[in-house]
Amino acid sequence: MITESDRRLIELGYKPEFRREMSLFGVLGISFCAIGILTGSSAAFQTGLFSGGPLGLFWGWNICSLFMLFIALSQAEICSAFPTMGGLYFWVSKLKPELPFLAYCTGWIYAIAMTLTGTSGNLSVALFIASLAEVGSGRTLTRVEITAIAWGINILSGLINTVGTKAIGKMSNFNIWWTLGGTLVLVITLLVKAPVKNTADFVFTDLENTTGWSSKGFVVLLGFLQAVYSLEGSETAGQVAEEAVRAEWLAPLAVVGSIVGSWIIGLAYMLALLFSVQSITNIQATSFAIPIAQLYYDAVGERLALMCLAVICLAQFMAAVTAFTASSRLYYALARDNAFPAKGAFMALNRYQAPYVGVWMSVLIGCVVSCAYIGSVIAFNAILSSAAIAVMLSYLQPIMIRVFWPSSLKVRGPFHLGKWSWAINAISFAFSSFICVLFILPTAFPVNKNNMNYAVVSVGTIMMLVVTTWVFWGRFRYKGPVATSVVPSKRCSGSDEKIE
Known part of the structure; x- marks a missing residue:
């Protein structure tokens, strides 16, 4: 018996290949896991603490969460119409089929971003273990030891993903x-054990600036x-839509x-951190591999700090595993449509249904x-910063099409924004564009050479690589999604019919 979801997949031109074994809780968990709210907020906490302080962290979190919710709504509307593996890439290919270059670039950039996000997450696990x-x-x-641990975490992530x-x-x-x-546990531990609790005035109005920039x-x-980095990943649910x-x-x-939940949980966690921080100077001068370890050490002592860091470390590992889940599914989707070499290899599934x-x-x-990381922490950070930018650039593509070509979504899914669709997409486009620029500015x-934001170099390199593959290989092979179903697609070729 063909399910409603499989029927829709066949109409989009694809033969169902995966067993549908994920419930709402499982799919929500994938996005929630990919966002990794505990880990993102912890690993990047010092970025906001030194650039704006508590004031910037609190208000920045709420403002960015609101705009990331708009982006999530924009993505959800498209995802409902095209619930297939490939996510952002497939959406662009269907929204603007006459420009295959856009879909190709979106797919490649997003695949690279997901792979680097998993790499970043696994190194963060190694840094938490070092702390x-x-x-x-x-x-x-040493850096060599931390890198060796990261290798082990990468391999373990691969083993878990191979199970399926x-x-x-x-x-x-x-x-x-x-x-x-x-x-x-973390919130209660911080608020109960911190020897000194900061005032509300400090948490909501204190401005810290160690950047050297004069403009507050x-x-x-x-x-x-910090907030945007922590909230990226909600779209990962689209990567497992066929499951x-x-x-x-x-x-x-x-x-x-996943965005709504992360907003609330992240806010509670951040307030606990801000009320419990004992010394910003200590955190800035820390010798620990992860600066937030100093905050916990000062606030709750050695034994409880170990417990708190272990909680975050395990959450970080699960988030990194999910990034490789997304990247492997995206490679599958690209290969299926002739947008990636070695099609047969990347589409092969083992007995656990894993690509x-x-x-x-x-x-x-x-x-x-x-x-x-062994040779240069600066170089490694630049590579990983480019992952966050690449994710936002990938977000930008389908939303941009929805703004400038509103009629591009010819098929409506059951989740639809109605009359608010264009306005929400326009807000999402403006915010995504702004963040992409902000990510490459000097911090x-x-x-100088030691504090320069080299992310612009690494992002430029990624874009040059993608364009080069298009010029010399992609434009001859990739023409758009390749149908694999035995039933021809009827509804995705121009009909404006709504799917219920």
Whole structure:
């Protein structure tokens, strides 16, 4: 019996290949896990603390969460109409089929971004482990040791993804409860054990500026990057749409729900951190691998700091695993449409229903990129910063099409924004464009070789690589989505019929 979701997939031109074993909770968990609210807020906390301080962190979080919700709504509307693997890439290919270059670039940039996001997450796990060693034993791990740990985490992420849909779905379910329970534990521990509680005046109005820039407004805006970095990843639900029951409903609900949940949980966690921070100077001068470890050490002591860091570390690992889930599915989708080489290899599924070649290519790239950390922390940070920018650039493509070509969404899914559609897309487009520019601006002044924001170089390199592959290979092979179903697509070729 063909389910409603499989029928829709066939109408879009694809033969169902995956078992639909993910419930709403599982799909929501994928997005929630990819966002990694505990981990993103912890790993990037010092960015906002030094650029705007508590004022920038609190107000930046709420402002950015609102705009990221608009972006999620824009994505959910498209996802409901096209609930297929490939996510952003497939959406662009259907919204603007006469410009295959846009879809090709979106797919490649997003695939690279997801792979680098997983790499970043796995190195963060290694840094949390290094911080645990420093707090617990006083031993400082070398860059080589931290990189070796990152290699092990990359390989473990690959093994888990190779097991397939059931394992990832169960892990995502567990992650929701771990994040909720972990946040509660962290908040209570901080507020109960911190020897000195900061005042509301400090939490909501204190402005900190260690950047060297004289413009207070610009400094606060730089602090916004912490919030945006922490909230990226909600669209990951679209990558597993072909593995979800009633994907036309569940995937868009997961995209939006993960942002709403992350906004609330992240706000509670951030307020606990701000009320409990003992010394911003100590955090800035810390020798710990992850600066937030110093905040916990000062606020709750050695033993409880170890517990808190372990909670965050496990959440970080699950988030990184999910990034490789997304990248492997995206490689599958690109290969299926002749937008990626070695089509047969990247479309091959093992007995666990996992596109294992894409999984292990992500692991290989992650291990290679992690080696850059040995030579230069600055170079490695530039590579990973480019991942956050690449994600926002990928967000920008389908939203831009919806703004400038409103009639491009010829098929409406059950999740639709109605008369508010264009306005929400326009707001999302403006914010995404603004963040893409903000991400590449220098974060310190005066600018020198040690504090230069090299993300613009790494992003430029990624874009040149993608354009080069298009010129010499892609334009001869990629013409748009390749139908694999035995039933021809009827509804996606121009009809304005609404799907219920």
